[in-house]
Amino acid sequence: MQAFTSVSRLAEGLRQGAYSSVELTRFFLERGRRFGDLNCYISLMEETALAQAEAADKRIGKNDATPITGIPLAHKDIFCTKGTITSCGSRMLENFVAPYDATLVERLNAAGTVTLGKTNMDEFAMGSSNENSYFGPVHNPWHAERVPGGSSGGSAAAVAAGLTPIATGTDTGGSIRQPAAFCGISGLKPTYGRVSRYGMVAFASSLDQGGVFGTSVEDLALLLAFVAGYDPRDSTSSEHVDPWLNAVAKHGVDAFNSSGSSASEGLRIGLPREYFAQLNTGRELLENASRVLEAQGCTLREISLPHTDAAIPAYYIIAGAEASTNLSRYDGVRFGYRCEDPRSLEDLYQRSRSEGFGAEVKRRILTGTYALSVGYFDAYYLKAQKLRRLIRTDFLEAFNTVDLILAPTAPDVAFGLGEMTQDPVAMYQQDLFTIPASLAGLPAMSIPCGLHEGLPIGLQLIGPHFGERTLLETGMLYQRETDWHCQHPGGF
């Protein structure tokens, strides 16, 4: 049994009886405890994990297994898990026990996976460094004094350190892709609406999208196949049917391999000049990566996404506005934190919210409240929504001439803990390469493409709506030709 083993290989080990799911689960739980200093987990779920593993072993014994039955994984603590605390990284929900499972959790439970625990995150998924967690920052496994990225930093660091083979996350403006890049692993944000938001604590509902982390693109495909799909309980869930993903869910990675990466042959890949112009670190590695794909028969061409610079301003208005609305539900009455000895109803609301929310959450609520307040609505909220359309149109036009977009995931390698906490606007700029695809609702993935002074650099692939197959097949092709995804931080 080894950390950093692919899901298909682990599943093979389970099928052949090389080890049981209980043994596999114990192995990863032990690693979770041993590397507790990374602070990846908010809660480890030892008892329920072992019960799930026992059930999985029975299923495997009865030949009733899916390709992921018995595989341990970790959920970002934004997904509701029935009977266990779902904190969302906040004091507000520190003791909140969800009365139901998120659809994503329910689907994975039904497939027979084992939930090791709930991972650390920026409070309410607001942040790019994991420093906004009420439960303390996560440390980057490649360098303990650096951030793992955010907001799904706990999930990304846990996969990077081999504490779990795979993990779930959510991405509103880059919260899967940027931590995947900083931690040197693969992470996919699917098309908006692909993965149900039911039971996923809401931040910005027109942007929030559940997704997956793994050490390889192959693992992402397998995990996506089980979490994607229409859910009547989420009114923005897409009814798009994907026979390819259904086949992956049924037959696993082997079928996926034999269905071939031929889709990548003759693929036209666009390199957006606005992104590369603002890249600080990793240019050479990204160029090498594009040459690898070129050598595999892809053609490269420069493209322009002219409204790229409008993305960060538009995003912080739209996400702030939606957050201020969504987070109004935290009132200290029905669930969540309540202040001591409230003097009046208003005092109860105000102090519960002020004591329950951290600084960044309050900043975003205030930004959103400003944008939505009388006299500012047209100038900010409507303006941002118009820019959102222009940004989306940029992409749709680009996809008339290219099949995929290749870009950096982040402008730099992982920054130091505490380096940006005093300057929220500088922190926001970290998301400039991930936010545009979020605003446009496009699927996008970050995969490792090299190390700069010992720290990982991420390569971002952006596809057209529901173009996950092309994204994943191209990522698999790249990882067949390179071994960056097989490199892991020392000491784990």
Place this chain on the structure above:
Amino acid sequence: MDGIDIKHLSRLAQLALTETERSAARKDLERIITMVDQMQAIDTDGVEPLAHPLDADQRLRADAVTETVDRDLYQKSAPAIRDGLYLVPRVVE
């Protein structure tokens, strides 16, 4: 952007901020709004606002009961309840 009224905004957002927090929040918000104001320079005349990234309409469902409410279960996470009711400070004397 001139004169962000942080007192008014925090009241709208139901946040109680101390004097120190208010001044820090005002400074942060001024910087955020200055950054955001870059977007005012871009011409958006005649552009339709985009509310849903796939331009989808709100899906409607049949007006039928689909959920059952388990009050006791849901109230397990409530800070203060009695006889199935949520308790708040007295509003009407």
